Amino acid sequence: MSADAAIDHLLEGLNPPQRDAVMHGEGPMLILAGAGSGKTRVITHRIAYLLRTGQARPGEILAITFTNKAANEMRERVEHLVGRASRAMWVMTFHSACARMLRAYANELGYTRQFTIYDTGDQRRLIKQVLDNHGIDTKRYTPRAMQSQISSAKNKLIWPEVYAESVGSPFEEIVAEVYKDYTRELLRMNAMDYDDLLLNAVRLLEKNQEVRDRYAQQFRWVMVDEYQDTNAVQYRWLQLLTSEHRNLAVVGDDAQSIYSFRAADIRNILEFEEDYPDAHVVKLEQNYRSTQTILDAANALIANNRGQMPKHLWTDLGDGDPVRVREMADEYAEARWVTAEIQRLVDEGVSRAEIAVFYRTNAQSRVLDEMLTRAGVAYQVIGGPKFYERAEVKDAIAYLTFLVNPRDATAFTRIANSPKRGIGQTSMSRVLGYANDLGIDVWEAARGEVPGLTKAARNALGRFMDAMETLKAKAAENGPVAQLLDALLHETGYLDALHAERTIEAQGRVENLQELVSAAAQYDINAENGSLEEYLQQTSLFADADNIRDDEGLVTLMTMHNAKGLEFPIVFMIGMEDGTFPHSRSIEESNLEEERRLAYVGLTRAMRQLTLTYARRRMGYGGGSAPTIKSRFLDEIPRELTDQPSRISRGYPTPGRVASWSQAAAASAEYAGGDTNDAQLFRVGDEIVHAQLGDGVVTGLQPGGIVVVHFAGEGRDRSLMADVAPIKKR
DNA sequence: CGAAATTGGGTTTTT
DNA sequence: CCCAATTTCG
Numbered sequence: 001m002s003a004d005a006a007i008d009h010l011l012e013g014l015n016p017p018q019r020d021a022v023m024h025g026e027g028p029m030l031i032l033a034g035a036g037s038g039k040t041r042v043i044t045h046r047i048a049y050l051l052r053t054g055q056a057r058p059g060e061i062l063a064i065t066f067t068n069k070a071a072n073e074m075r076e077r078v079e080h081l082v083g084r085a086s087r088a089m090w091v092m093t094f095h096s097a098c099a100r101m102l103r104a105y106a107n108e109l110g111y112t113r114q115f116t117i118y119d120t121g122d123q124r125r126l127i128k129q130v131l132d133n134h135g136i137d138t139k140r141y142t143p144r145a146m147q148s149q150i151s152s153a154k155n156k157l158i159w160p161e162v163y164a165e166s167v168g169s170p171f172e173e174i175v176a177e178v179y180k181d182y183t184r185e186l187l188r189m190n191a192m193d194y195d196d197l198l199l200n201a202v203r204l205l206e207k208n209q210e211v212r213d214r215y216a217q218q219f220r221w222v223m224v225d226e227y228q229d230t231n232a233v234q235y236r237w238l239q240l241l242t243s244e245h246r247n248l249a250v251v252g253d254d255a256q257s258i259y260s261f262r263a264a265d266i267r268n269i270l271e272f273e274e275d276y277p278d279a280h281v282v283k284l285e286q287n288y289r290s291t292q293t294i295l296d297a298a299n300a301l302i303a304n305n306r307g308q309m310p311k312h313l314w315t316d317l318g319d320g321d322p323v324r325v326r327e328m329a330d331e332y333a334e335a336r337w338v339t340a341e342i343q344r345l346v347d348e349g350v351s352r353a354e355i356a357v358f359y360r361t362n363a364q365s366r367v368l369d370e371m372l373t374r375a376g377v378a379y380q381v382i383g384g385p386k387f388y389e390r391a392e393v394k395d396a397i398a399y400l401t402f403l404v405n406p407r408d409a410t411a412f413t414r415i416a417n418s419p420k421r422g423i424g425q426t427s428m429s430r431v432l433g434y435a436n437d438l439g440i441d442v443w444e445a446a447r448g449e450v451p452g453l454t455k456a457a458r459n460a461l462g463r464f465m466d467a468m469e470t471l472k473a474k475a476a477e478n479g480p481v482a483q484l485l486d487a488l489l490h491e492t493g494y495l496d497a498l499h500a501e502r503t504i505e506a507q508g509r510v511e512n513l514q515e516l517v518s519a520a521a522q523y524d525i526n527a528e529n530g531s532l533e534e535y536l537q538q539t540s541l542f543a544d545a546d547n548i549r550d551d552e553g554l555v556t557l558m559t560m561h562n563a564k565g566l567e568f569p570i571v572f573m574i575g576m577e578d579g580t581f582p583h584s585r586s587i588e589e590s591n592l593e594e595e596r597r598l599a600y601v602g603l604t605r606a607m608r609q610l611t612l613t614y615a616r617r618r619m620g621y622g623g624g625s626a627p628t629i630k631s632r633f634l635d636e637i638p639r640e641l642t643d644q645p646s647r648i649s650r651g652y653p654t655p656g657r658v659a660s661w662s663q664a665a666a667a668s669a670e671y672a673g674g675d676t677n678d679a680q681l682f683r684v685g686d687e688i689v690h691a692q693l694g695d696g697v698v699t700g701l702q703p704g705g706i707v708v709v710h711f712a713g714e715g716r717d718r719s720l721m722a723d724v725a726p727i728k729k730r
Numbered sequence: 731c732g733a734a735a736t737t738g739g740g741t742t743t744t745t
Numbered sequence: 746c747c748c749a750a751t752t753t754c755g
Binding site: 067068093094095120139142144194195197198229258259261360361362363383417420422424426427456457543559561562583584594 | 743
């Protein structure tokens with residue numbers, strides 16, 4: 001293929017705005033990409049186009065995403081378009097890119113290139129220690145609260161010194177103190193937390209002109225995905241990197257900004273045109289994913305937010321089916337019904353991999369979990385308790401970490417007595433204190449003559465460190481990580497201790513560790529020039545969402561946050577109740593707009609069929625089941641887009657929709673269990689009693705066994721399924 | 731020092 | 746309701 005033909009090929013099949021974005025040359029660009037508008041395609045084709053036209057060389061390209069999954073996908077697609085040239089590009093997450101820069105210049109900031117990356121748990125442990133050192137009451141000032149304050153300060157680019165100057169309350173004074181010490185401790189341990197990766201990368205670029213020049217010159221072409229979710233630090237980092245060439249192309253959708261709790265600042269995208277008055281703006285509004293009905297529902301919902309960037313998603317895929325809305329008795333009925341529906345779909349020939357269930361909080365997956373298991377439906381749950389956060393996995397990783405980073409006291413305290421080998425709290429403190437006093441590595445201290453140890457403790461510590469020395473020698477050989485891991489688990493007695501427990505739980509732990517070893521073996525195979533350090537970095541930046549499997553016939557369960565960037569032909573959104581979604585906390589914090597954007601994200605994941613369910617009663621944290629109010633978001637979706645009878649034609653069946661309706665109602669009756677009513681029993685005007693809502697009057701009857709009831713003391717009518725609702729004629 | 735028992739604490743979303 | 750961390754006892 002000639003060069004020109006190759007270029008034509010790249011532009012083929014793109015719509016005009018997409019093509020515009022792909023072909024844009026020098027200068028800043030804002031691509032407003034609605035859901036499902038083919039933005040990944042635009043980014044990847046743009047990269048290929050820049051290369052093919054000779055405007056860019058591979059090494060000049062920096063393409064940034066938020067998740068590893070997105071980065072991998074982008075990398076694969078770019079590789080598909082341009083081949084091996086993709087290897088010289090930086091296609092990765094913010095965190096990986098920063099970590100890479102920091103490894104290269106760690107010493108500039110007083111770190112070594114072996115620095116450890118701390119997750120939230122590690123952070124809290126270290127903060128707790130700082131609090132204890134200060135004699136601060138950790139009940140009143142919880143490590144959790146401290147961690148969240150510090151993290152939010154970091155994400156706003158507020159350094160410890162600056163924070164200390166602006167304290168306005170005793171609480172903040174303590175935070176300031178802890179923040180300062182925590183930062184110092186991290187440096188001493190040669191460790192950075194997640195936030196530090198970004199923050200220190202900024203510090204490095206600001207502080208060191210040479211480094212800044214190097215990267216700012218290298219990255220002539222910068223592309224950022226999900227720009228609406230960037231925070232102040234990421235913003236600054238991008239500014240520093242693009243100061244030279246100003247070829248910053250950002251892709252995002254303000255309607256999908258859902259990470260303000262992680263300090264994402266929607267203003268970054270809203271004000272992009274103010275930051276770059278010469279920015280070329282492209283709007284991608286044609287959606288290639290969903291039916292028009294689904295898009296209309298999403299458009300109508302998001303219209304309730306103020307200050308959106310004007311846009312209107314459309315598709316030529318046709319209207320498709322109405323959005324299904326279902327009311328269930330409680331979360332069990334809801335889960336049973338969803339399960340039954342899934343089984344029905346699968347019977348009809350739908351692949352399980354085409355089906356997803358979304359919910360607001362991870363806890364909601366439990367009931368569904370149970371029902372699907374009972375029904376024998378294969379599924380995967382994304383999120384929740386994470387593999388790399390399980391105690392045994394963290395232990396194993398901590399062993400490796402300590403081998404690499406001998407200063408990491410957090411890793412040391414985690415593993416020194418795990419498995420139990422008689423090195424208790426006091427002994428560990430002695431070791432740490434000793435290291436502190438002499439200003440030496442924890443490793444070195446632990447090998448030396450630590451004063452004040454009992455004979456037993458000294459022996460135990462000696463044996464432990466002997467094993468560690470052996471492992472360190474093995475690590476120095478740079479062999480496969482999996483082998484080292486395996487050796488470690490045996491050498492340290494970790495597996496023996498688990499086997500000795502002889503419990504099912506311990507067996508599960510052993511299996512998790514086996515899984516860890518095979519994952520490491522995978523790494524050994526995949527990594528081109530792998531190293532223990534790189535392996536550790538990868539695992540610490542690993543997110544559960546990276547684990548989604550899409551080719552094994554599994555129904556996918558996940559939070560709506562995790563669903564961002566994905567699509568499924570058939571989507572269920574459950575728990576559509578005020579308090580659950582929108583979450584009560586968002587209502588309290590008047591953060592409804594972000595919740596609505598989250599709902600928007602959920603709705604726009606669906607390609608063909610969208611079903612929204614809510615339960616009349618839901619269990620709170622403390623056992624009791626309480627009545628609920630259906631989500632205000634449901635009311636924001638025009639009825640005519642749903643299979644709910646519209647208010648005007650209440651009581652009259654809508655032709656064409658009746659069949660599927662009664663089918664669904666029948667399924668629901670079958671699975672909801674409990675006493676059932678026959679809809680025929682009720683007539684308009686009947687007085688009824690509801691188990692929770694009390695007295696009411698039937699004001700309408702609808703197909704599918706729905707009775708519309710007006711309850712005393714309620715401003716509106718409720719539609720109830722006669723066969724499952726706890727109602728009786730009086 | 732380790733294991734068991736109790737208590738209290740907290741549940742939005744996560745790179 | 747469930748987990749974790751602290752406390753208490755052996």
